[in-house]
Amino acid sequence: MAKFTLESGVAVLGGDGRQVLVAEAMLAMAPWVKTLGLTGLPVLPRLLPAADLKEALYGAQVVILPISGADARGLVKTSDPTVEIKIDPEFFTLIESNALLVTGMFPSHLKQMAAERGVRVCEYADHDAIAIPNAIPTAEGAIQLMMEKTPYTVNGAACLILGFGRVARALASRLQALGAKVTVAARNPQQLAAAADLGYKPVPLDHLDRAVTQADVVFNTIPALVLTAPLLALMSPENLIIDLASAPGGVDFEAAKRYQITAILALGLPGKVAPRTAGQILATNLPGLIKQELSRLHEEK
Structure with missing residues (x-):
């Protein structure tokens, strides 16, 4: 079976050490991975820290937020205190209209914004492959x-x-x-x-x-x-x-x-007490979930 690859890249926004492992894992299926608000990244080819949100989202076929998603105000947790990431109407003018937004959980009013932009939201916090080991x-x-x-x-x-x-x-x-x-x-x-x-x-x-x-x-x-x-x-x-x-x-x-x-x-206890284990759970399972969701999107077209 041929290895699944994305046509375009991935943006990994915010998060902690868990998201670092996710970003590394996505390199196996994406031509590039851009990050924003994420520290502790290794120096790897095609793993590219972005200067701002516009640069991070440009051309990204998949956008991955932390498992905590965004709070009621739309703010995304970051490990870089100098970076603020907010999911708001401006965010949805920057994201590609056919992108897949992947996160653990997402407020309903933000899902509505995504739907109006044509962005599919994939919430994975309750997926057994992640929730049970987590x-x-x-x-x-x-x-x-x-x-x-x-x-x-x-x-x-x-x-x-x-x-x-x-x-x-x-x-x-x-x-x-x-x-x-x-x-x-x-x-x-x-x-x-x-x-x-x-x-x-x-x-x-x-x-x-x-x-x-x-x-x-x-x-x-x-x-x-x-x-x-x-x-x-x-x-x-x-x-x-x-x-x-x-x-x-x-x-x-x-x-x-x-x-x-x-x-x-x-x-967020997994990320605080066992970030490597929690990150490996996400890095092992998210690529497969993303592949399944993109396959569904392709079949619907």
């Missing part, structure tokens, strides 16, 4: 945070996990292996049954009032407001909350502050 460094980073922020061991600690998806499952098994007493709160009866089968204490999500009072540490993985002010009022200032959900998280952080509860929105 859950491991997230779980390890959450446990590291717990160890740093608490005066006691994981062994014997009462840990409450909200949700029972990929990250929650990876976290629960590791906490249990370290001797923690693990409780899982979920809305889905099947998830609760699975949690009980694995040796965790199951609690329906609408019965959190008692569960939060019995926990030392609460880990949230649900991307919706679940730890409300009334629930936080039941907790102690000695409690620790680690929110692993995507921004803005699932905690009323203002209320947590009023009740003097330490609540941490722990975003």
Whole structure:
């Protein structure tokens, strides 16, 4: 089978060490890769740091943003503090009209802008090939945070996990292996049954009032407001909350502050605690996903 190659180049915008590995991987299928707002790049043929956004986007068939995408204001995280990258109407006047925009997640209003320009958006954060292995460094980073922020061991600690998806499952098994007493709160009866089968204490999500009072540490993985002010009022200032959900998280952080509860929105843990591993996950899987998406675009024409 012939190696898949792009007709034009790739722009890799923003990011951290993970995106460096992605940029290197894309050299295998693109004639050139331009970067902007990304530091720590090796000196390689066809890997070209751009001076500005116009130069980075010119001629790019594929544009790759970090897994975090852009925030509500359209700002993209960069490792170069001197560079600001913003996804806005001006951005879409610079990007090629038939380009593929690849990112982990993207706000709906920016997807609408992309659609109006004819730009296809490929979101990969929930793709199993990336999300499942990415859950491991997230779980390890959450446990590291717990160890740093608490005066006691994981062994014997009462840990409450909200949700029972990929990250929650990876976290629960590791906490249990370290001797923690693990409780899982979920809305889905099947998830609760699975949690009980694995040796965790199951609690329906609408019965959190008692569960939060019995926990030392609460880990949230649900991307919706679940730890409300009334629930936080039941907790102690000695409690620790680690929110692993995507921004803005699932905690009323203002209320947590009023009740003097330490609540941490722990975003981007894979890139912080295991950037090489997390980068390899992306570098291994993104080229194939991009190839599939471009094939679909070609078939639609």
